Amino acid sequence: MNTLIYTSCLGLFCLLAEILNLRKLLVPLVVLGITVIFGVNYMEWNQGGSFYNDMLRIDHFSVAFSALVLLVGMLILVLTADYYKNEIHHISDYLAILIFTLCGALIMLSFSNMAMLFLGIEILSISLYIMAGSKRFETKSNEAGFKYFLMGAFASGFLLFGIALIYGVTNSFHLEKIGMYIMNHDATTISPLFYIGMMLMLVAMLFKVAAAPFHFWSPDVYEGSPALITAFMSTLVKIAAFGALYRLFATCFVGTLSYATQTLSIVSVASLAIGNFTALHQTNFKRLMAYSGISHAGYLLLAIIALYANTASALFYYSAGYAFATIGAFAVAIPVFHSMQNEGMDAFNGLGKKNPLLAALLTMSMLSLAGIPPFAGFLGKYYIFSKAIAAGHVALTLIAVIASMIGAYYYLKVVLAMYTKDSNDKTIEASPLYIMVAVFCVAMSLVLGLFPNMLMGLI
Amino acid sequence: MIETIPQHGYLLLSTFLFCIGVIGVLFRRNAIIILMCVELMLNAVNLLLVSFSAYSQNSDGQVFVFFIMVVAAAEVAVGLALLVSIYRNVMSTDINVLSKLKG
């Protein structure tokens, strides 16, 4: 609970810092603050409990995911120091909004009431609408922000309609009470309105995790947003939304999961297919990462489908592996884009010669995303697949395995471009912050890949 | 008072309003009208919540309506701000103009 309060205070502090003229000191202070909050979050591991009339509930699941979200936030915040160095006047706004995004994510990971789910999603989304459109004078950024906003608000409507219907049937917004309603009825006596409500909520959540066919916003928004925000969105939103989806199904809809399994399976296969197929011909790196994110949503949905096999740990491990690999990739890509003034895949041409360190870091991140041992990406897939098989979804797992083989192709295309293609003579320099973050992320991918038990037994 | 109309009447009405909102979003091209249609969807939900709340003697639903209203206000504020900056750049509020990002 303190985690959330302190994070909100940190956000407010950023806004105050504008008045106090602390702009130059702000990033280190904020990173320090997040570090402290990380420690506070750690202290909550053994405490837990419920807060605000049982609107929020802190348990191992929420603390573990909160830690991951805070770490992701910290890595991104470290990069803001360099990324926004020419926009120092707005830095406190940007930081405040990013931290409020974190608050939204924290709420989404610890809610035990539909109202909190709604608020968490909206806090997260509204902040990101702003950040996506934050390059005000670029049409692309405007377009990204507005598209995200329109579709996000539209999806929120479905989420709310679903919540309202469920409320009408069960007279409650509380997850456990809704769960009790399911327990007390058998499948035939549950009101059809309940099923409609659940499916509408599911659709809205699938929109948030960018699963096909509700993925349309993500490639466009990822491409148009500032690259750092893309990195933030592609990791934080996905982790928070999957955490929320898992929490929703594990504590509330667990009794009616079988009703949603078919839909989830179709969406999972569609995400794997569309994500991996469409990524093959991408020429823009951010778009590529968007489609990669869609395909990863497909893998992660397996963890929801196989919920009965107790997939929380696998979901967490996979999310962590995905987050570190993605941030590692962006931490290399951003300085490269900056030096080359180009966000296409050809920006990476010849990076292997120009800056071997960056090339090696990006290669390792890509290998982790492609699911190649010894990186965390491999074991993450392995755990999720083995859980899915344990839950009896063999055909689905087979499709996922085939999809991941196709996926390896476009990740390696980036690697190939770095080492085999020639390029112009522009030199590529990266500030130490980027290298530090990239090295940290790659190291984490490697450490998690070699010692998976650090996370696997956690939840 | 509110109970003079049967509950399914509210359900039908708000579903109808929600669908109007959805169809409006689908078929209108002016960004401001689309925003209004989204608002209509949210208000349909509000109506539904209030009626459920009244019928079940449970005030949670009405509290939730306040949350929705606050969030909707924030959303519209952000949406209009984005729209203004778009209008400055492309001098149009037609969402078909926004198709630079694709593929």
Add this chain to the structure above:
Amino acid sequence: MTEQLMQDATFVLPGILIPLFPLIGFVINGVFGKYIPKSVSGWIATLAIFASFVVAVSVFSKLNATDSITIELFDWIAFSNMQIGFSFLLDSLTMVMLLVITGIGFLIHLYSIGYMHDDEASTRFFTYLNLFIFFMLLLVMGSNYLVMFIGWEGVGLCSYLLIGFWFKNDAYNNAAKKAFVMNRIGDLGFLLGMFFILFNFGTLEYDAVAQQASAFAPNSMLIVSITLLLFVGAMGKSAQLPLYTWLPDAMAGPTPVSALIHAATMVTAGIYMVVRSNVLFALAPHTLDVILWVGVATSVFAAVIGLMQNDIKKVLAYSTVSQLGLMFAALGLGAFASGMFHVVTHAFFKACLFLGSGSVIHALHGEQDIRKMGGLKKLIPITYITFIIASFAISGFPLLSGFFSKDEILAHAFEQNKLVWTILSISSMITAFYMFRLVYLTFYGNFRGTDETKKHIHESPLTITIPLIILCILSVFGGLLGLPSVFHVSHLFADYLAAVTDPSKAFLHAHEKVSHMTEIVLMSFAGLAAIVSIYYAYTKYVKKGEQPADEASLTGLQKWISNKFYVDELYDKIIVKPMLILSDLFLVLVDKLIIDLSVNAVAWFVGLTGRATRLLQTGNTGFYIFAMVLSMVVLFVIRLLA
């Protein structure tokens, strides 16, 4: 209990340090080699091994012979019903191997500094050499078969890299590939054996496997298959019939490599593995018989081929194969400690011989053909003296190390099987003969090379001669570790290993010990036989001054021997050629027609689908929302219909 734990704790750090030093050396030379002067990299590598050696000695001084200490580093592979940790085992057997590897490894590193001085890629050489030591240490230190297997594969890799060290020469590359492929055949056996163990016992830890195996009756199907498979692995690694042909070819590598990898350490890994699994093997007398006869056959077969070789290193290579056969024969007789004893003494004198040959080659600027040598006695005296003493040792000249270790094996053979004893004795005599044929042709008579070469002949630098002298001293006195019971002193070596080898004693047939009288007779006979062989070589090559005949003029048996019984050609005809034909067939039929076509079709389809799905992303928000609503409706309808 706590005392035990504390005692264990004192070994954790050294246990980790021993393999860590070579790894650090490898990393330094491998990663920063570019920035390190060539002369320094050799010293870094040598120091790394020396550090390991010092730690190994300190562990040796603290470790009791009966101790068996497991150092668990981390859980490695954990499944519900199977736990494999990455852990080390320190006991007397490991200790013996550790001292041999780090001790002789250090001397050979030191030697290499001088030997590789002029090579432009010497940094790469030392990098590989350190990596080899690291893997070899893993092999002997692992507390389960999997860690051993990593080391096993790792040393195979390093052996491959080092045989093909001068990769610009195609023949050397082929030799490297041959070694690798032959080892792979053996590795497959090892791997299968490991799977059998894991599948049936659920563990790969040595002690747990031995304990569970003890419940089986002797010669049970399972144990026999496991041990046979493991022995296939040993055959590959330790160059036994029929997988021995790679070892003579492996002489393509630099001479220190031949000394370290292909004489002293790696090739003895097979013997180490069998001794390590002695309980398993003792439970499978059938396998022991197989090992015995393979060993005996290899010993005599390789010795015969050694008679007619004219390349100084090839002679030593065949002698190594022959000696390894002798060691396996010892294992086959159930004399595990004797086999290990010969491993150690052999490491001393064979390393000395190889390094000596390297010194000769160094002096002659790369000449390896003994027909072009001769009369080097005066020119390179230190090399000559150490070489001839090591030759006396390998020939079993009385009171030198080889005499005692060989004699022990022969005594065991005499106890159990007179035929084996006869064959091994003959093989020993042949060994003594061809070793001194080598010595006399190289060092006696007149120089047969060009005058130009003769002018440049000089004794090697200190870094080369010091290891030679140390190894020479060890080959002389190494035998004192295991004096036969006639001398009424305890057999230090066998006593030290007793904790490891004793568990298998219960399963082996007890044989009546030969009496002291018989033993003395046997020893005298063996010593006499060696002296006679040496004298015969002396009369033939020094007194009569005979020269090896030209290969073209050889006929009959001699021609067969000179051509190594045409084994390589035979393998080429019956295995390689048919394989090549088959693979050509598969290339056209399966690869080109079926696989390529289907793969390309799939890729084409995937690519096309990708292009199609890309069109969905029109950039138009209205379309996106429409598609979302439509797909939602479709999903709902499918759900309702299902």
